[in-house]
Amino acid sequence: MAEAVDYRALIADDMAHVEALMREVVPGQSRALTEAIHHVLDSGGKRLRPTLTLLVCASYGTARAEQVWSLAAAVEMLHTATLVHDDLIDESLLRRGMPTINAMWSPGATVLTGDFLFARAAELAANTDNIRVITSFAQTLTVIVNGEIEQMFKGRGAWPSLEEYYARINAKTGVLFGMATGSAAILSGADDDAVRGLTEFGRHFGMAFQIVDDVLDIVGTAEQLGKPAGQDVAMGLVTLPVIHFARYHPDHPGLVALRNGERLNGESVAGLVSAIRESEAVRDALGDARRLVSDGADNLRFLPNGPHRRALEYLSELIVNRKF
């Protein structure tokens, strides 16, 4: 076990700058828009992506502070933009226990709020003043959106192979975490091997984070999740714990319905969720997440030894043991 590190304290000053950048208002910015953006930014995101960016940069200690803050803010704004559009697409009314933009505004206003966040994220990325980082930012957005489109066209009843599941969570979560850490290495002037290694660290971290998210959707309480449990299953989304469960109980009626592309009612969702909870599937999925994050963390060897690297090691364990 890695030693507990107060990673927030290590980067508190930098994070304050990142928060300020994300909240910056452009000339003539609509007041309602500003309020909506602050509402989204205030609704309790963990700021994991910028935390990784700041810790990698602080570990090297070579990048210019303004560039680092811009990168960290760009990554979190991009993430926030995708959340706003996702909530519209999934018709979600709650996120982290707070009403979504989608719940408060028309679809048109929600689309434009997401677009505005994309635009601001692109401005922040441009402010890193580094073409390689900007290119990586744009490519990452392409991969994320393409992954979502692919998922949408597959629709209900498409049973993913493990490989397809990993490809999906890579596009959904892995690549942006990988960009957060890889671009931090680029700004720090790291060599190509280190950039590749730290990209892999972030990508593995992100995928493990997503697996834990998928597990929490099964084992979490509505209070912990800020939304009802079993949402993925209810939407017909087959995640890793479900894939593992299918190996143990291939004929579970909820599973059969899912495989046939049927829409599960509340009772069927609850039945399937509790069956998965009682199986070994959750343990299996968490084991996969631990292996992923531990494989990725090998790449932390590229970083100078010190408190920031130890914080990243600690965080790697923390995210697979988190309860929310």
Add this chain to the structure above:
Amino acid sequence: MAEAVDYRALIADDMAHVEALMREVVPGQSRALTEAIHHVLDSGGKRLRPTLTLLVCASYGTARAEQVWSLAAAVEMLHTATLVHDDLIDESLLRRGMPTINAMWSPGATVLTGDFLFARAAELAANTDNIRVITSFAQTLTVIVNGEIEQMFKGRGAWPSLEEYYARINAKTGVLFGMATGSAAILSGADDDAVRGLTEFGRHFGMAFQIVDDVLDIVGTAEQLGKPAGQDVAMGLVTLPVIHFARYHPDHPGLVALRNGERLNGESVAGLVSAIRESEAVRDALGDARRLVSDGADNLRFLPNGPHRRALEYLSELIVNRKF
């Protein structure tokens, strides 16, 4: 009158490269998405923005071809992305006589298609390899989206002053045309005065283009427009010909209804449209567009004399005399 120039022939080879870049497929790109994008790109856009970029760059003859193509493609992709989201927001089913993505796909798939086009546009902008251009690209997107949000929150019954009208068409159309020409000057290594001047040329050109668009919505036939006439009025949007008409006939019942934020029925729209057609308002608005574009074209003095500059002079007259 400027001499007629076959401007398309001057840049045909470059434009073929630009078209190819816009249609480039990323690894793993969903096939349905590719078809949708080709459908949008094929539906008869005039490619005015990349035409201006290519003519400015060809006039200087100093920028690297790959950078120029990337810029031209980035500008048109950004424009295309905004159209896809606009059609969703306005619930438009037809554009240029062809079904919109919105008419063919779910709102979610339409949002993601627009997002994908934004991402690809950002990648193309990054490929210009020029931080100033990339920054200008991102700032332009911010201004466009902020303008749309402002417009949305104003809603029906908000009667714009002339200044507000111009601010709206500047955000909607002016800034992207300005970016298309200003960034072309940047890539060509022009000095700051020339960059400013050519940005102003594009911005004025774009605003004049938008005024003519607004006029055509009143005077055009459904066949010319690819959609019914009077759409702006039907949506409660007050454009320049309407503002001029209000000076002549402040008490026209259609106008009063518009001012009160009422939704006009088909008959009222047709009545107002035909009253505006018979008034001097159309001539006034076109006069404003001519003055704008002519003011802007003064800045073409920054370009070396030659066929490309003459083509830009010719285009400036063409767009205020166009019928579709």
